[in-house]
Amino acid sequence: MSLPSPAPASSTALLTDHYELTMVQAALRSGAASRRCVFETFARRLPDGRRYGVVAGTGRLLDAIERFRFGDTQIAALRAGKVVDDETLDFLADYRFEGDIWGYAEGEAYFPGSPVLVVESDFAHGVVLETLVLSILNHDSAIASAASRMTGAAGTRPCIEMGSRRTHEEAAVAAARAAYVAGFATTSNLEAGRRWGVPTAGTAAHSFTLVHDDEREAFAAQVEVLGVGTTLLVDTYDVERAVEIAIEVAGPELGAVRLDSGDLLVQAREVREQLDSLGATKTRIVVTSDLDEFAIAGLAAGPVDAYGVGTQLVTGSGAPTAGMVYKLVARSDETGEMVGVAKASKDKTSVGGRKYALRRRNASGIAEAEIIGIGEPPVDDGDDRALLVEYVRGGEVVGSEHVELPTARDRHESSVAELPRAAHQLSRGEPAIPTTYL
Structure with missing residues (x-):
């Protein structure tokens, strides 16, 4: 033997x-x-x-x-x-x-x-x-097949993979890699970045806003650390007021704001109009909230600059x-x-x-x-x-x-x-x- x-x-x-x-x-x-x-x-x-x-x-x-x-x-x-x-x-x-x-x-x-x-x-x-x-x-x-439909629906607007919390920890790494193959721009998953070289990105969740006494304090802390090019999450409380505070804190050069709830198409249009009126014409709008290829296609008519996709991606969108x-x-x-x-x-x-x-x-x-x-x-x-x-x-x-x-x-x-x-x-x-x- x-x-x-x-x-x-x-x-x-x-x-x-x-x-x-x-x-x-x-x-x-x-x-x-x-x-x-x-x-x-x-x-x-x-x-x-x-x-x-x-x-x-x-x-x-x-x-x-x-x-x-x-x-x-x-x-x-x-x-x-x-x-x-x-x-x-x-x-x-x-x-x-x-x-x-x-x-x-x-x-x-x-x-x-x-x-x-x-x-x-x-x-x-x-x-x-x-x-x-x-x-x-x-x-x-x-x-990858689901991701390809999503990037196809998004056109030139980038898609961000952010589904790690919706699947097995190793499946999350594999999903980030597969999504990148099919055109996703970045992932939130750091292990996918280390293991496979997929570009990573991320800023803050609602908990970061909630741990501070108010949005102004939270936004100021984030901008101080990450710079005015960061993305501020503006739907923890009142979106219109949050956008106003965001521009007051970061100035018109703020990188982006993120919307994560509600009627995203309507909100994106309202926020775009508000940002432009405040002189933040180059501030981008990122939308998240259980998006799939159909939701992305439905948002094509709106002033959306990027899509964050989680659950639907890592589960193959059906x-x-x-x-x-x-x-x-x-x-x-x-x-x-x-x-x-x-x-x-x-x-x-x-x-x-x-x-x-x-x-x-x-x-x-x-x-x-x-x-x-x-x-x-x-x-x-x-x-x-x-x-x-x-x-x-x-x-x-x-x-x-x-x-x-x-x-x-x-x-x-x-x-x-x-x-x-x-x-x-x-x-x-x-x-x-x-x-x-x-």
Whole structure:
């Protein structure tokens, strides 16, 4: 029996389902564990009413796969729980993913059937990644997809991510990253800033006003520390009086005021008129209060300069998961040749075979279809764009540049820009482009 090797301090190996390991045990017994396989991650459909999805979380996933190692602690837990037998524990103690991974670049738009991630390895090394892949991509892609609709509705006005208090502490960090990929300007979450380099911002909540004897004292303290460019929260008591005090304290160069309750459109118009009358023509108006893409679109006609979004963003604005699945689509037969396999049960069918994808575009560069080749890449007709990039080769990450946040953010912008106009509508409808298998 080989001795378990030390796992990284933050091993991800047990962030998985029990049955992933019992499948490995049974496959080791049957001999299928070493059979070459292709696993594919895709969504059978988009959340109801959505026109496109956005891939996010790939950078987090690559990091998690590198840390998917079973050290002494993990092996001991599995042995104590009698999850698998000693033979399987020996296999897991030596586990390191040694296959190949291809996928859509982070920030890319996707559609039903898009092969968002393709994992090529033997069965045992690939199947154990299922839960890890899905937990990361389903969450982050759901957040990025919602964020993309919000930034689309906001246009050139920035969106601020501020949902940390409305979700699990680690989900908050992931959500901030995904939102930034999809165009959000900043986050309130400091760990997202430290871990991923997402720009952070924040000023004060109502409690800061309430702890002082009055608004004038609170505003003066904040301005003294943060400068006149700060944002003052003006709806703790009376908005009109608070705006007046804010300008008296900070002067007409006050950076911004924030509205967090009431009829935001009406209030924004009233506050804009008041600020202008006080000479604070450059003071911006930031609105918060449970905004989603529909509320943001409804505020487009108002004098709003930025949107703070929390609950609706970190919960996917009604679609908290992207609905992706991880399926075996090809395996080697008794001769060693790869053959397509597919699930055929009712309402949960899949298409067998290793997939390749490109986005068919017209002469103007507008996307017309998602073209999926089975077994071989589809032919580029001259205006198309290949979608799969290499992430892992022989167990080594080779595509890290595709998940760098500035790159992913730029990619999201260009990917969404090439979609047809219907993709940007918030009304219910079909996917913006069809998926065609060749």
